[in-house]
Amino acid sequence: xxxxxxAAEEKINPLIPHTAELIxxxxxxxxxxxxxxxxxxxxxxKAYTDRTNAIQGGMERAEKAQLEAQRALTQYNDQLSKAxxxxxxxxxxxxxxxxxIIEDLxxxxxxxxxxxxxxxxxxxxxxxxxxxxxxxxxxGTLAVELASKIVGEALDDxxxxxxxxxxxxxxxxxxx
Amino acid sequence: MRDLLxxxxxxxxxxxxxxxxxxxxxxxxDNIYTTKPIALVFLSVILISAFFIISSRxxxxxxxxxxxxxxxxxxxxxxxxxxxxxxxxxxxFVPYLFTLFTFILVNNLFGIIPLLQFPTMSRVSxxxxxxxxxxxxxxxxxxxxxxxxxxxxxIMFMPGVPKAAYILITPLEILTFFLxxxxxxxLRLFANMFAGHLLLLVFILxxxxxxxxxxxxxxxxxxxxxIGIVLTFFEFMVQCLQAYIFTLLAALYIAGALADEH
Numbered sequence: 432x433x434x435x436x437x438a439a440e441e442k443i444n445p446l447i448p449h450t451a452e453l454i455x456x457x458x459x460x461x462x463x464x465x466x467x468x469x470x471x472x473x474x475x476x477k478a479y480t481d482r483t484n485a486i487q488g489g490m491e492r493a494e495k496a497q498l499e500a501q502r503a504l505t506q507y508n509d510q511l512s513k514a515x516x517x518x519x520x521x522x523x524x525x526x527x528x529x530x531x532i533i534e535d536l537x538x539x540x541x542x543x544x545x546x547x548x549x550x551x552x553x554x555x556x557x558x559x560x561x562x563x564x565x566x567x568x569x570x571g572t573l574a575v576e577l578a579s580k581i582v583g584e585a586l587d588d589x590x591x592x593x594x595x596x597x598x599x600x601x602x603x604x605x606x607x
Numbered sequence: 608m609r610d611l612l613x614x615x616x617x618x619x620x621x622x623x624x625x626x627x628x629x630x631x632x633x634x635x636x637d638n639i640y641t642t643k644p645i646a647l648v649f650l651s652v653i654l655i656s657a658f659f660i661i662s663s664r665x666x667x668x669x670x671x672x673x674x675x676x677x678x679x680x681x682x683x684x685x686x687x688x689x690x691x692x693x694x695x696x697x698x699x700f701v702p703y704l705f706t707l708f709t710f711i712l713v714n715n716l717f718g719i720i721p722l723l724q725f726p727t728m729s730r731v732s733x734x735x736x737x738x739x740x741x742x743x744x745x746x747x748x749x750x751x752x753x754x755x756x757x758x759x760x761x762i763m764f765m766p767g768v769p770k771a772a773y774i775l776i777t778p779l780e781i782l783t784f785f786l787x788x789x790x791x792x793x794l795r796l797f798a799n800m801f802a803g804h805l806l807l808l809v810f811i812l813x814x815x816x817x818x819x820x821x822x823x824x825x826x827x828x829x830x831x832x833x834i835g836i837v838l839t840f841f842e843f844m845v846q847c848l849q850a851y852i853f854t855l856l857a858a859l860y861i862a863g864a865l866a867d868e869h
Contacts, residue, residue, distance in 0.1 A: 443625075443626045443629075444626070445626040445629060445731060445797075445801060446731055446797075447731070448732035448735050449639070449730070451639045451640050451642075451645065452644060452645060452730055452732030452733060453732045453735065455645045455648055455649070456648065456732055456733040456735075456737070457736050459648045459649060459651070459710075460706065460736060460740065462652055463651075463652045463655060463656060463709075463710055464702065464703065466652075466656045466660070467656070467659060467702055467705055467709070468702035468706075470656075470659075470660050470663070471656075471663045471677075471705075472681075472701060472702045472705065474663035474664065474666040475663050475677075475678055475681045475685075476698075477666045478663070478667065478668065478674070478678065481668045482668050485668050
């Protein structure tokens with residue numbers, strides 16, 4: 432295709448291609464295609480892959496951290512409730528033990544009191560028995576003495592009789 | 608240059624722009640490889656390569672502004688065109704579709720870039736070549752995928768159609784696959800760019816011509832320029848749209864050839 436006087440060539444058909452332009456178009460397009468395919472597309476694809484991996488990795492990490500936190504939380508909750516239970520048990524035990532101790536002490540005190548009372552009773556009784564025994568003994572002796580005295584002195588008259596009794600009483604008084 | 612060329616034939620009156628305005632002479636002597644469209648095509652290759660090589664060089668997980676810009680275009684072609692249309696196994700067509708889209712887009716945009724101001728795709732040779740690549744690619748893919756006999760048989764005798772209908776359908780299908788598709792693909796792009804550029808020429812050269820007229824015509828000329836500016840924005844839209852449509856149809860044809868039954 433020659434470029435002659437354009438003004439004269441008004442009946443140009445724009446649908447007829449130019450050989451030079453066809454060649455250039457094909458060469459330029461191929462050149463661009465090869466360049467983009469070799470240098471650009473792999474790089475953008477690499478950026479895509481890297482980004483996807485980064486996002487996925489990040490998400491996985493976050494998920495893992497969340498799981499970890501969840502687990503720690505359950506663990507803490509478990510521990511807390513366990514501790515609460517334990518405290519409850521301990522309190523209960525202490526209460527029971529306290530009650531038992533008090534009960535024990537009370538029983539012991541009562542026992543002690545009973546024992547002391549019993550001892551006192553026993554000792555009083557023993558003393559009383561002793562007193563009774565000694566009294567009985569003495570009364571017997573006195574009665575015998577008196578009787579022997581009365582028998583020894585012929586109890587014929589009234590005066591004598593009263594003297595004997597008085598003497599006896601005097602003796603008794605002295606002997607005391 | 609245009610005025611210089613026309614002045615001989617004009618003799619004063621306004622000559623509306625025509626297809627002759629798209630026939631630009633060589634810049635250097637008689638060498639037909641030095642015309643403006645050819646220079647623009649090479650410029651586009653350099654610009655696209657440079658931009659995308661620089662923007663993709665780091666391929667960082669956290670993209671810089673430049674990488675983000677380049678990646679946005681790439682992502683658009685990769686996901687919205689290749690992935691959505693072709694589906695499974697789309698990745699091996701991404702370089703081709705990406706080249707197609709950026710090449711057409713940048714060459715179209717040359718039409719409204721100051722100083723360059725010529726849409727390369729208004730030279731029909733380039734859309735022809737691009738449509739030819741689409742034609743070769745989608746037939747090649749279809750033959751590779753299904754085998755030559757099965758592929759052509761399915762084009763000519765579409766499955767699931769009553770036998771009598773083949774009288775009508777078979778010629779239409781053959782025409783569609785081997786003639787209409789590449790022709791419409793290239794002519795759509797060419798015609799849009801050609802008409803758009805012609806429209807801009809009419810209003811801007813018209814406005815210029817009006818300025819040289821009498822006072823009344825001088826007052827009208829700003830309107831012509833105003834419409835020219837509005838049309839420039841409109842052209843921007845058309846240029847982007849045409850790049851998109853061309854790439855989308857290429858992807859659709861490939862997807863059709865890959866599908867077991869089209």
